[in-house]
Amino acid sequence: MKYDYLVVGAGLYGAVFAYEAKKKGKTCLVIDKRDHIAGNIYCENVSGINVHKYGAHIFHTSDKKIWEYVNQFAEFNNYINSPVARYKNELYNLPFNMNTFSKMWNIATPQEAKDIIASQIADLNITEPKNLEEQALSLVGKDVYEKLIKGYTEKQWGRDCKDLPSFIIKRLPLRFIYDNNYFNDRYQGIPIGGYTKIVEKMLDGIEVRLNTNYLDNREEFDAMADKIVYTGMIDQFYDYKLGVLEYRSVRFETEELPMENYQGNAVVNYTEREVPYTRIIEHKHFEFGKQPTTIISREYSSEWKKGDEPYYPVNNDKNNALYQQYKELADKEHKVIFGGRLGGYKYYDMDKVIAAALEMCEKEL
Ligand code: FAD
Known part of the structure; x- marks a missing residue:
């Protein structure tokens, strides 16, 4: 065998693994089917601006160890995510906080906001929410739901809120202070110079092959390494033989x-x-x-259709049950370790993906 590990995927999970493996004296070959490293956190510099090519990424965590770990590879700026919602021509601060409520109802105090929300919820008389619409209404009342949740959620899921299950919105954080910081986490920021540089540093001195799809030559790749860390789609690894995860x-x-x-x-x-x-x-x-x-x-x-870029796993009962079946197959593999958001069919924030990779390194290396 030429390498101790073949790492399929040069995203954050694969890069953390390869970095830690190298530290322990192991050899890795990292391959990615894309023409760049960094997976979905890749930033492309255009006219001096780092463009988040696969969607906006804000690093946030409450885990001090992970914050210190990632700060080895980059200095972070003091960006605080404070999104704005635009409904027709009205602009509201997010997340739902006193700035939002004061704009919506022309009020000033937390008690006034609480009273309006409570009276709107009471008017509806919903005891057991049957769908997402009823769930959201029973948590925030009519105005916030209609202006800030309904249209956005329907676009996100491509379905009417009445046809979406209530569990999607388990709770809606309402903040009765004037605070537009979207995250509650202790640490937050954007790496100065972009995310790609973090992954570049992690992979420094490690052999990386781009435009290389494991599935096109799997026998050849299997013969090259003792073990494989696979961060691609788990159902695709098994040629979708049990069904397609959505x-x-x-x-x-x-x-x-x-x-x-x-x-x-x-x-x-x-x-x-x-x-x-x-x-x-x-x-x-x-x-x-x-x-x-x-x-x-x-x-x-x-x-999403087979062949499109997969972004958010649809973790409903049907897909979770199918994933469990694939996981049973994966657990029987001796040579392959599955990881990352696609290998685990799970939405992971970056801090969680780093934590999961480090946990796996503890066991494996
Ligand atoms: P990926 O980055 O997807 O890496 C997997 C890599 O494997 C890819 O490069 C892929 O090309 C490669 N690959 C797959 N199959 C093969 C194959 N057969 N052969 C070779 N290579 C293969 N997290 C935050 O903390 N904050 C945010 O603000 C945030 N925003 C997000 C916004 C969006 C739209 C999305 C979808 C996610 C967001 N995330 C955010 C989550 C973040 O993107 C993930 O935590 C992280 O990218 C996961 O890293 P990964 O290595 O598991 O997967």
């Missing part, structure tokens, strides 16, 4: 505009049904850019 996909329409500042914020959600995209990202604002032009991406949520 995802939601996202289509990005990106353009450079000849102006310095288009929307004044990195993230603006369009919460009305009539606008076809869910949000517009203006990339330069993640890094407080002052470039003369700007780059924006409109995000359209779409149904």
Whole structure:
């Protein structure tokens, strides 16, 4: 065998594994079918602006160990995610907090906001929510639901809220303070210079082959390494023999505009049904850019078909049961370890994917 490990996928999970394996004196070959490293956290530099090619990524965690770990590879800026919601021509701060409520009802105090929400919930008389609409209404009342949740959620899922299961919205955090910080985590920021550099540093001194699909030559690759760390889709690994796991996909329409500042914020959600995209990202604002032009991406949520880029796993009962069947097959493999968001059919934030990779390294290396 030429290598101790073949790592399929140069995303965050694969890169953390390869970095830790190298530290322990193991040899790795990392392959990726794309023409770049970093998987979905890849940033492409266009006109001096780091464009988050596979969707906006904000690093946030409450885990001090993970924060220190990732800070070995980059310095982070002090970006705080504070999205704005646009409903028709009304603009609201997110997440739902006193700024949102004060704009919506022209009120000032937490008690006034609580009273309005409580009276709207009481009017509805919902005891057991039967669908997402009833669930959301019973948590936040009519105004917040209709202006800020309904249209956005329907675009995201491609379905009416009445036809979506209630479990999608288990709780909706309402904040009765004036605070637009989207995350509650202790640590937050964007790596200065972009995410790709983090992965570049992790893979420094490790052999990487791009434009290389494991599934095109699996016998040849299997013969090259003692073990395989596989971060691609688990159902595809098994040639979908038990069925296809479903995802939601996202289509990005990106353009450079000849102006310095288009929307004044990195993230603006369009919460009305009539606008076809869910949000517009203006990339330069993640890094407080002052470039003369700007780059924006409109995000359209779409149904995923085999062959599309998989983004969000649809973790309903049917897909979870199918994943369990694939996992049973995976658990019997001696040579292959499955990991990452596609190998585990799970939405992982970056901090969680690093934690999962490090946990696996503890066991494996
Ligand atoms: P990936 O990055 O997908 O890497 C897997 C790699 O494997 C890919 O490069 C792929 O090309 C390669 N591959 C697959 N199959 C094969 C094959 N057969 N042969 C060769 N190579 C293969 N997290 C946050 O913390 N904050 C955020 O703000 C945030 N925003 C997000 C926004 C969106 C739209 C999405 C979808 C996710 C977001 N995330 C965010 C999550 C973050 O993207 C993931 O945690 C992270 O990218 C997962 O890394 P990974 O290595 O598991 O997967």
